[in-house]
Amino acid sequence: MNLAVRDVGRHLARFLGTAGGVGLLLSVVIAMQGIYAGMVDDATILTRAMSADFWIVQRDTRGPFAEASRLDPSIEQRAAAVPGVRRARPYTYQLIQRQRDGDVLRLALIGLGWPGDTGESLPLVKGRRLAQPHGEIIVDASLMLDVGKTLELAGETYTIVGLTKNALTSGGESVAFLSVTDSHLISYDQPPEATLLERERVVERLRKTDLGRAQPNLEDLAKDPRWRPPALSSPPLAAVLVEVDPQRAMEVRATIKHWGDVAIYSQAEEETLLLEGVVQRARMQIGLFTAILTLTAIAIITMVIYNLTLEKTHDLAILKLMGAPRWRLAGLVLQQAWLLGAIGYTLAYAIGQLFFPHFPRRVVITDTIALVAPIATMIVVTLASILGLNHVMRIDPALALEG
């Protein structure tokens, strides 16, 4: 006869209620660990998705995710010319916020260097890569927009041609990929009034210069909406992504490092910069909170198991008086603790499967969490039983005589 099972069977509703509470507690702990893992994953997923060996960014900056980085577009050609470089791609990055169907739409726009980069490194779950340099966009599935839908950005219509999964910024915003040209169009979009005013300012400035006075037809050119002054530079890039011959990686790095206007980071360094810079505080905060929550859960589970044992003090005293072997009494406490842990974890797992995907921030149950959580749960309930076992061993069988 299994005493633990008999006791649970007799007080099934109460035991299941307790296990339910433990399950909810465990689900919160697992959620926090998953949110922590999600934050780390989100912070690095974008850099990994771009499949670059090196990131070239503006000198003295830490890359496009940490701070604004402005690179002259010519860096792409310069980098491509370095011996050992297989491919150099332009890269732009900007956050935008728009209204769509009455909702706030926050997007991180990443510009890809058409035609060399159509998004082949992106993990598409639906649709296709970019097939033309204008009017197509790949978005993350978290936006809840399907392939074929359109987005109105900066007065242009962009058709969604592909969907990625889990392409999010460290802040949790969905990422959209489009050509660098389109990203510039959106970045530098101005309302017509602002464009007109800008033209007027150019004309005013021309009138104050000798050149403007000597060449009156320049004023007409400045008023022409199709004309663009040749002296103005192209819009800057956020970074240039470089893929290299693995044998010549150090050589390429050393060469580019000597350029005075850029900084170069390896993929791993770029990820480290993100983790140690952009998300460090949030990561530490959530990490500490997770640790405190885990300790709290251990304390609560310990008290739950201890109280389960306390409630049985009289029955245990009778069993002791009857001469029950110690291992039978210890088994009663331990088996119930294991049952509590197993039911609690199963419930936490089910809650996770049902609700974690709907959390506003991504909850990533890594392989480590999936493996460690059930083992840790069983270890915790076993350790938590020590207090209960200690109580069992100290119960005086004479207690049974006291009615």
Place this chain on the structure above:
Amino acid sequence: MADAVVAVGLTKIYGSGSAQVVALDNVNLTISAGAVVALLGPSGSGKSTLIKALGLISPAERGEVLFQGRSVVKDGSALTDLARLRRRHLGFVFQKANLISFLTARENIEIACQFGDKTDGRKRARDLLDYLQVRHREDAYPEQLSGGEQQRVAIARALANEPSLILADEPTAALDSVRSRAVMDLFRKVAHERGAAVLVVTHDHRALDVFDLLYEMEDGRLRLAKDQAAAHPTTLPATGERASG
């Protein structure tokens, strides 16, 4: 008849100095197999302390307990595995039936059989419930049983391992006179038919005639109050008492 249990010079003192209470004062007692012995006395006289000492629950500081001729406790020290001895040779019945709350009537007996390494626990439990006329309540939990039924199940449990000594601490305190009498008769029947020695602590003077020997305790000292063995010719050869402090 063989001695089931022998206590020699048991002494137990609670507290110290002016707060010192002598619970057992050089108590000597022999209970033979098949004897039904009553232990009377006012509250605080040491009855429960003696039950705990004889039940190998709380040994006396001085003195010796011999079980079936073998010394098992001496001067407060266990000379053998007392829990093992309890589960195989002792049966307990209490004022409140003290059944295990999460086991049914039958399971309360079965578990005792398991502890005593009896292989046919279920059959044995049913036989004992039959014997005590509560078989029809075998699947009921303690809280679903009446006081008298609980006490019968408790006695059945005490008998599960064919103990040589049954210790009962005020087993009829919670029962009316009819059920009280029935329980006392049961003890007599058990002792008579199964050869177990039975020691009953009681305040209940309505059924003292069932006992072979009546002992009284006062201030930790034990004395034989009455020997009724001669009035019970059907009982197995009864008891002996050496001395009291």
